[in-house]
Amino acid sequence: MNAEVNVELANGVLVVTISRPGKMNAITNVMYGALADAVERANVDEDVRALLIQSDGDMFTAGNDLSEFAMQAAGNGPQERQVVRFLRDLANATVPIVAAVQGKAVGIGTTMLLHCDYVLLSEEAQLMTPFVNLALVPEAASSYLMPLQIGHVRAFEMFALGDPVSADSAVAWGIANRLVPIAELRTEARRIAEKIATRPYGSLTATKRLMRDAERLTAQMDRETTIFVERLASAEAKEAFLAFAEKRRPDFTKIPR
Numbered sequence: 001m002n003a004e005v006n007v008e009l010a011n012g013v014l015v016v017t018i019s020r021p022g023k024m025n026a027i028t029n030v031m032y033g034a035l036a037d038a039v040e041r042a043n044v045d046e047d048v049r050a051l052l053i054q055s056d057g058d059m060f061t062a063g064n065d066l067s068e069f070a071m072q073a074a075g076n077g078p079q080e081r082q083v084v085r086f087l088r089d090l091a092n093a094t095v096p097i098v099a100a101v102q103g104k105a106v107g108i109g110t111t112m113l114l115h116c117d118y119v120l121l122s123e124e125a126q127l128m129t130p131f132v133n134l135a136l137v138p139e140a141a142s143s144y145l146m147p148l149q150i151g152h153v154r155a156f157e158m159f160a161l162g163d164p165v166s167a168d169s170a171v172a173w174g175i176a177n178r179l180v181p182i183a184e185l186r187t188e189a190r191r192i193a194e195k196i197a198t199r200p201y202g203s204l205t206a207t208k209r210l211m212r213d214a215e216r217l218t219a220q221m222d223r224e225t226t227i228f229v230e231r232l233a234s235a236e237a238k239e240a241f242l243a244f245a246e247k248r249r250p251d252f253t254k255i256p257r
Helices: 029-044 066-073 082-092 108-115 142-150 152-161 167-173 182-197 201-211 214-232 235-246
Strands: 005-010 013-018 050-055 097-101 104-106 118-122 126-128 178-180
Touching: 005 029, 013 029, 013 182, 029 050, 029 082, 050 182, 082 108, 082 214, 097 108, 097 182, 104 108, 108 126, 108 142, 118 167, 118 182, 126 167, 142 152, 142 214, 167 178, 178 182, 214 235
Parallel strands: 013 050, 050 097, 097 118, 104 126, 118 178
Antiparallel strands: 005 013
């Protein structure tokens, strides 16, 4: 249990709430560990028949805590990156996963949705994948799943430019199921999750296994992680995080190709 990741079980639904609104729900290494614990519990707990992921505050998540990114780039990061465990747990999850997204979903806030089975967005939600802007590469097997889901040119635009994708576009492209007024988001997400929880669990999980190639996804994650770690140590990443700390626009043009 982590104070910034709250977990509650009711009516067969394990509700996991990211709760660090004062920091825009940026996810730390410790929080990733708590999220991984929750997914692992959902897969093995006989009382859990669906998993619901949501967040407190105005933003779903700002993505990884950039201060920890900067520490990793400087070689001072945590020995064990819990994000790797969380992502592998998502890829191998058989429990049905529902997500309720409000405000901005940055980085992993968007890529984790590719592992969810039912995604609700508030009408003002925005999805952003600014990995290249930080001189990094996509994670969560999104370099495979995003082009598969929305096509190469749209996926490349999301990754290369990092511009926000509106909730309307996200639904039209197939990243999310539908839009919900923000006042109804949590209620509707819980209703959907509880409805899924009443379905025959064995049939649901067998169907999900048939729809997803977990081995292919984890292999892609391993490739991404290797390159991600290399990129964190690159001159481009050091410039990106130094610029972030100095609150200026990074200049990558003077770094040799």
